[in-house]
Amino acid sequence: MRSICLPVDLELPDLDRLDAIVGTRRSVRRGDALYRADDAFQSLYAVRSGSFKTVVVHRDGGEQVTGLFLPGDPLGLDGVCHDAHACDAVALEDSSVCVIPFALFDAFCHDVKPMQRHFYRMMGSAIVRESNLLMVLGTMTAEQRVAAFLLNLSERFRTRGYSPTAFSLRMTREEMGSYLGIKLETVSRMFSKFQKDGLLETQGKSIHLLDLEGLARI
Amino acid sequence: MRSICLPVDLELPDLDRLDAIVGTRRSVRRGDALYRADDAFQSLYAVRSGSFKTVVVHRDGGEQVTGLFLPGDPLGLDGVCHDAHACDAVALEDSSVCVIPFALFDAFCHDVKPMQRHFYRMMGSAIVRESNLLMVLGTMTAEQRVAAFLLNLSERFRTRGYSPTAFSLRMTREEMGSYLGIKLETVSRMFSKFQKDGLLETQGKSIHLLDLEGLARI
């Protein structure tokens, strides 16, 4: 878990100090928010178990899912900008996070160069992840979006040591659709199509990918 | 200019050190790249004059414009993640940038806390900017996208002290379309429609917004 979350070589005294900073845990029930847009930014979080979505809420109530976070993913970086969070972070299932008070974390980064470097990487990763999503929303058909989404998940589960071909997805079709810029019915239709083509099997929330290469060719 | 680019109060010795770091200038001709995806990440940049677009290139040649950068905007943050840039940065017109060697800048941030803080803000802003674009691409109609784009530009010109209602836009319709996830013909049609409705006047690259509130209502 730490290898995903903090792939940094730290010596013992530093490691203890970090453990003290990250000490607190917090549980969030399915559907509850870890933080909301305009909440004061005080802490970063690391997903320990479960999963989260981040959503931007438009003035006229329109919601856009902008991120999906799995165990090990850092959460809350959107708040670094203006001392307030820019989106809501909502648990997709009963979940828990590590709380990382930013003031302490920042001071720690100041003293420990590899940690500073890793923090930069986390911020950079968030930027690149969103760029990739822009690419998906800007250039792909509905079919390609769903395929790209599944392949991305597969890869992320793989790096976490879980099966890259069989996993359970706690998002609803509607949330996936929002994330991908399409409607829930379209998501459902694409799943049906892929199933018909022998690329995957679905049974409710659990998904079994049968042909990763086939999905990649779409 | 510095007030956009570095809104930080620095004392004199620090200011001199920063000037030394930022010393170098670089000119980029229209259509040329300041950097390309996979180039080694060595420097950040600040736009001095002109404008840039960032583009992500898909394996099958598909291009997606992911950002538009005006004077004062920081450029290159996408490279902080993996020691290599994640996109191309291309000049939309003959332009110039300040070159900020990252190693020196990082050391400076380490010593000067307000600067560190400002760097965090820049990274955070990049994340929030992309979230907003995700919102545009995920939830808005073509008409709304073009209106939102023009209003965003208007606001950015305003904060820079330029006219918020009359400006010249060096992007082609195709580039705007790529940025907004629609085709160039659709961009053109929306401009024509807005013109018919008395919301703006266009003449080639120069745009005159006549009714900001009307655009916002769309």
Next chain:
DNA sequence: CGAATTCTTGATACCGATCAATAGATGTGG
């Protein structure tokens, strides 16, 4: 178990893509 939410599937409508042709702008070399 039972109510509520979520999912699937079908029929139809509409927005934006595509194809195409003309007009206008931009830049280059004579």
Next chain:
DNA sequence: CCACATCTATTGATCGGTATCAAGAATTCG
């Protein structure tokens, strides 16, 4: 500085992919 070639923009006609509307089935959760 003009003439020509090229790139860019506009506008129209048509097509297709997704959204929308609707109904019923499956799943989830209290």
